[in-house]
Amino acid sequence: MNYETKFKLIGNKKLINPTMKTQIVNYGKVNIDGINLFYREAGDKAKQQIILLNGVPNASSAFQELMNDLKEDYYLIAPDFPGFGNSDIPDKRDYEYTFHNISLTIEKFMATMKLKQPTVYALGYGGPVTFRIATRRPDIFNNYILQNSNAYEEGLGPAMHNAAPFLENRNEETTKLVRPLLTLDGIKLFFLNGAKDPGKINPDNYTNALHYLNRPGQEEIQLDLLYNYASNITEYPNWQKWLKEIQPRLLLVWGKNDVFFPVAAAEAIKRDVPSAELHVYDTSHLALEEHHADIAANIRSFLG
């Protein structure tokens, strides 16, 4: 039974108070070039569409609450990248874990799911994937929402500076600098570092993130992709040029205490796209954990 039928059925039974918040998200998988990509999906596909992209450390589960907040008024879909969350984990001999390759997979996913000019919400690793797709196909996204993602040298925070020797030269010594990111303490850096009130952070999310990152073979895949982040830094000037030329319709929502991509990353974008709307929150990289309701309100106001 699809979402619409279910919703109508509930309506017919008059069980649901129409003002009551409902909680229906569907979970599916679709085969893209032999890889089963997991996605979560909510809302009516005929409404404005939003595709939500995130990678490390928690993939599409980062958007669960935001989807609950917005699904009455928008269609939302959030895939897990290959190797992440509940998607297949192809062997690295069969699938090269690069941002370029992931961007190709996600572009195909958008075509397969017949998305029509969605707005993109890009968080963290979702940013480079988005910029790669958008520079190839400037008309594919209708609007852009960037959250704690980056396209500028000055937007690299202390955690990225710490990883810089690894990005430049991957060896045993430099790997020691970044391996802690894949432990519980590293995961907590994304969730809790800079959070205003850690008591409001749902432990389920980082516990599950740890569970997924502890799976066999994950460390190697995650290190491959992190090492490939250097290719994003090389691309930054191209993305900046694209931003200046295209002047996309852009909403920036930012956790200002992010140690990966602090608010300087947002300010740099706003310098090149002055019409961009910026909302800063006193929280961590994963700003949705504490501020999903505020960010949902920003999105409603931005998209109408």
Added chain:
Amino acid sequence: MKTTRVNYRNTKVNGLNIFYREAGSNDSTVILLLHGYPTSSHMFRNLIPLLSENYHVIAPDLPGFGYSDKPDHQEFAYTFDNLTKHIQEFIDQLGLKRFAIYVFDYGAPVGYRIAVANPEKITGIISQNGNAYLEGLSEGWNPIQKYWAEPTAENRNALKMMVEEGTTKWQYFTGVSDETLIAPESYTLDQHFLDQPGNVEIQLDLFKDYANNVALYPVFQQYFRDKQPALLAAWGDKDPFFLPPGAEAFKRDIPGATVKFFDTGHFALETHVNEIGAEILNFLEKLPK
């Protein structure tokens, strides 16, 4: 727009860390949510926002589950009596004087023990696949009943398949017609905790002690007859462990009980949280404060 904030708290109860989720106003009527096997208060993550606009919602993780402490089974008696003792102490520490109680699976024998001991505190009971009658037990209990009858190492070891990933997923999908409603984080998080060192023995101890719940069914039923608590049974009618006759049976002892079936399995909240949430709100509204 109304926003729902959930607090994730920890408190020491008899020396154990007890984790709980709390939402809603301190001035509102309290509803205590007690989870089942093999999950935790995580199972209430979607129900809490539906209830917390009007109610003060409190959902602890039982010792041995979720984020609560899980002492080694040789140092802590994993019995339902002992779980109840800790939840009773938790209730007393929080100073809860009057509350409604939502019980599911393992939460039921704990919650019914609490109701029997504190009938004056209970404003109403919501039993979601929270069994109290022999006719509610399915054949799914056979391997466990075998262990009760002959508590040998062999029969204990045979139950280890119950805590494996495949079984956990099976519990979530059995009886569910629309599998796209099952969030993978549910069984993933459950399995994460089951796979922690020592957890298997904890669960095997509790399987064994479940016999004492069955032995207490007559006591629970006597309480239902004597006190006639307001009761809503909200039941997944394709639960492989607790059968619909277990829900119907409440009406025998509490003629005023409401029994509602939902076309789903054991973890009915995973697929029918909106429908069950609406029934609960309707039920709670009629209770004395």
